[in-house]
């Protein structure tokens with residue numbers, strides 16, 4: 001495992017938000033953090049990133065307590081892409097992405113050599129996010145989806161060993177959602193992403209952690225977690241699973257109080273993916 005939590009609890013005003021979670025994040029794989037609104041995904045992600053301290057329990061990075069590791073090591077290794085980013089910064093896209101290089105800067109290194117390497121990493125990260133040639137654009141002029149991709153490029157420029165993302169597909173059109181998740185599933189890092197789209201989670205994730213009211217209720221490969229029983233219980237919707245033309249599991253939803261007809265290759269009028 002790359003990241004582990006042992007009986008981790010975090011509460012606000014005495015109310016447990018993450019409640020006794022023991023979970024492992026497999027090294028080098030893409031783990032999806034799923035669960036309904038308010039189930040604790042963002043909070044668990046922040047605990048994994050060391051941005052919140054557990055009230056009880058421990059978070060381990062490669063078997064070592066996260067809170068006891070040197071800050072610089074954590075800053076180099078872990079990259080976090082938060083749900084929303086500030087809108088009022090007046091920087092170029094290249095400058096924003098180059099922020100990802102800061103943890104790697106050594107005060108003793110030759111400035112010119114660092115600059116060259118940072119420029120190369122910045123350009124490469126922009127390319128991987130489909131933003132080649134965008135370095136000179138002003139951040140403040142970008143759309144929501146473009147900002148999202150720049151934020152992810154910043155995280156990639158850091159060359160993290162663990163990449164943690166909170167709803168990375170937010171604001172992205174379907175082309176960029178697929179592009180991004182394919183890229184994350186192939187990234188040379190341990191990736192953890194909070195995701196709402198269970199079809200995308202089924203298609204791209206290697207491992208899933210399912211949260212319900214702050215508790216981990218299921219974990220494992222998508223085929224073991226995305227079952228009719230779990231989805232109906234946790235999301236309170238009826239679901240029908242069928243293989244997609246590409247061979248992945250496709251989920252069709254309908255309200256619990258409606259009778260869903262099984263799909264015959266295409267969704268019925270009451271079933272929306």
Ligand SMILES: Nc1ncnc2c1ncn2[C@@H]1O[C@H](COP(=O)(O)OP(=O)(O)OP(=O)(O)O)[C@@H](O)[C@H]1O
Pocket residue numbers: 012013017035036037038039040041042043044194
């Ligand atoms: N600092 C806080 N003080 C009080 N309540 C909080 C705090 N942080 C989170 N919560 C509550 O904890 C619950 C879990 O929040 P969290 O953001 O982790 O959920 P989530 O699963 O990421 O939700 P969503 O899918 O809506 O983004 C929510 O009900 C939220 O209101």
